[in-house]
Amino acid sequence: MSNKLSTSVLDPAKAIYDQVVPSRSPWSGLVRKGQCIRIVDLEGQQAVDTLFYCAGKPDECYSAQDTLAEQGSAYVTTGTKLLSNEGRLMATVVADTSGDHDTSAGACSCEANTVRFGQQTRYMHACRENFLVELTKYAMNKRDIVSNINFFMNVPVLPNGELAIVDGMSKPGDYVELRAEMDVMCLISNCPQVNNPCNGFNPTPIRVLIWDAAT
Amino acid sequence: MSPKEPTPDDYRQRYFALKSQAQKANAACPSARPIGNPKTLAAEQVAFEDVIPPGWYWTGRIARGQSLRLINEQATQGVAGLFWNARDTSERFNPGDTVKVQWTARISRGHLLLSDMGRVIVSITEDTCGYNDLITNATTRAAFTRKYGNDVYRRNSHENFILAAGKHGMTVRDVGPCVSFFAPVVTDDAGHFAWKDDAVQPGAYIDLRAEMDLIVALSNCPHFLSPAREAQPVRFQIWKSSAVAADDPCRTATGEAERAFENTDTYLAQY
Numbered sequence: 441m442s443n444k445l446s447t448s449v450l451d452p453a454k455a456i457y458d459q460v461v462p463s464r465s466p467w468s469g470l471v472r473k474g475q476c477i478r479i480v481d482l483e484g485q486q487a488v489d490t491l492f493y494c495a496g497k498p499d500e501c502y503s504a505q506d507t508l509a510e511q512g513s514a515y516v517t518t519g520t521k522l523l524s525n526e527g528r529l530m531a532t533v534v535a536d537t538s539g540d541h542d543t544s545a546g547a548c549s550c551e552a553n554t555v556r557f558g559q560q561t562r563y564m565h566a567c568r569e570n571f572l573v574e575l576t577k578y579a580m581n582k583r584d585i586v587s588n589i590n591f592f593m594n595v596p597v598l599p600n601g602e603l604a605i606v607d608g609m610s611k612p613g614d615y616v617e618l619r620a621e622m623d624v625m626c627l628i629s630n631c632p633q634v635n636n637p638c639n640g641f642n643p644t645p646i647r648v649l650i651w652d653a654a655t
Numbered sequence: 656m657s658p659k660e661p662t663p664d665d666y667r668q669r670y671f672a673l674k675s676q677a678q679k680a681n682a683a684c685p686s687a688r689p690i691g692n693p694k695t696l697a698a699e700q701v702a703f704e705d706v707i708p709p710g711w712y713w714t715g716r717i718a719r720g721q722s723l724r725l726i727n728e729q730a731t732q733g734v735a736g737l738f739w740n741a742r743d744t745s746e747r748f749n750p751g752d753t754v755k756v757q758w759t760a761r762i763s764r765g766h767l768l769l770s771d772m773g774r775v776i777v778s779i780t781e782d783t784c785g786y787n788d789l790i791t792n793a794t795t796r797a798a799f800t801r802k803y804g805n806d807v808y809r810r811n812s813h814e815n816f817i818l819a820a821g822k823h824g825m826t827v828r829d830v831g832p833c834v835s836f837f838a839p840v841v842t843d844d845a846g847h848f849a850w851k852d853d854a855v856q857p858g859a860y861i862d863l864r865a866e867m868d869l870i871v872a873l874s875n876c877p878h879f880l881s882p883a884r885e886a887q888p889v890r891f892q893i894w895k896s897s898a899v900a901a902d903d904p905c906r907t908a909t910g911e912a913e914r915a916f917e918n919t920d921t922y923l924a925q926y
Binding site: 510 | 663664667669670673674677678681745749750751752754756759760769771773774789790792793794795796797801813826828829830831832833841842843844845846848880911915918
């Protein structure tokens with residue numbers, strides 16, 4: 441683990457946007473270049489599946505593989521530069537009170553759930569259901585879903601290759617904050633998964649705040 | 656009376672039971688899953704073969720039951736690949752599901768490549784190198800410019816994949832994250848990546864058996880984390896294997912593999 445924990449000085453009272461996203465629900469919004477977006481894990485151990493797209497140019501999207509290769513390490517934390525599929529800087533993580541966020545294990549889906557946990561899990565809500573419904577608002581579709589960041593999801597990648605979701609490290613009120621380096625559309629699924637530990641087996645609400653650059 | 660809803664503790668117990676089973680299976684893999692593919696393919700077995708020059712790509716179709724053998728004669732440091740369902744290209748290779756479902760990032764012989772729809776698209780029936788990277792790889796012109804300086808003639812996998820996808824009527828939006836074969840990216844305890852030198856030896860090969868009709872794109876550019884600045888030519892053969900049998904080691908290796916194949920069977924039966 442390679443936590444680089446840090447806090448933010450931004451004052452929630454000065455945020456231009458402040459919204460609680462209910463458990464199991466999607467959210468999306470525009471974050472302009474220079475603005476900061478904070479995602480707060482209100483009750484702890486809540487995975488927040490997140491993607492970024494270049495605003496107005498949906499074929500440029502976050503690339504987990506590019507981000508990790510250029511960073512040279514496996515987790516997202518303070519200082520991580522989120523790169524696009526064109527290798528351009530989309531956003532920088534500027535504060536992180538929890539540490540080591542996953543970006544390798546992707547988002548849950550009804551279909552993958554059947555493989556992992558059995559056919560009886562097919563009709564359980566999943567992140568890619570949230571993503572697909574939310575993307576439709578932007579005339580985008582399933583093709584636009586790529587490997588995402590899982591904020592507050594703990595997936596150690598061990599030297600022997602072992603990779604598994606384990607208990608989350610985030611405590612109530614932990615947050616991650618990113619500064620947009622281009623105008624981005626941020627897409628979130630507040631993860632509904634109960635078949636693995638990513639939400640402490642109990643999905644809970646999150647809070648999203650946005651600040652202007654000059655704040 | 657309706658059956659009792661599982662409690663969070665029920666879910667927790669099932670999850671960690673599955674994790675424990677998977678780790679035992681992976682500890683035994685790949686040696687426990689030999690398929691017995693011929694080391695050298697007879698000429699009549701090979702439907703098509705070619706050599707991808709350094710920096711170039713190849714794209715084509717592979718029918719269900721056929722296999723693609725990548726032969727790394729000159730130990731090139733990474734060959735990137737993408738796979739789409741030929742019937743519906745919105746279904747494609749998904750590295751996140753592939754590593755998560757199989758509980759390992761060390762995907763090699765006996766493992767599967769999964770689509771985003773919970774189905775098997777490829778079984779890895781042989782892999783003499785044993786290192787394929789599904790977690791990283793920077794493939795863009797911008798990345799290589801940062802690494803090596805500006806070189807307008809340096810080819811990159813991102814543009815190769817746009818070209819390959821384009822020739823099937825697809826666009827950059829169909830170019831998802833890739834798999835890199837012959838790419839020994841290892842992770843230390845702190846999560847830092849390293850390139851395992853000497854893990855890619857000349858003559859290493861990998862067999863990828865198509866589990867549905869596929870469109871494939873291969874890009875022969877060095878992996879971003881490798882020390883190699885230039886690629887070497889890489890040979891591939893499309894050969895006539897046979898469709899997966901009920902007792903195939905890739906299919907029966909784990910409960911996850913069996914369920915992924917069941918999903919594939921259900922889907923193929925709809926056609």
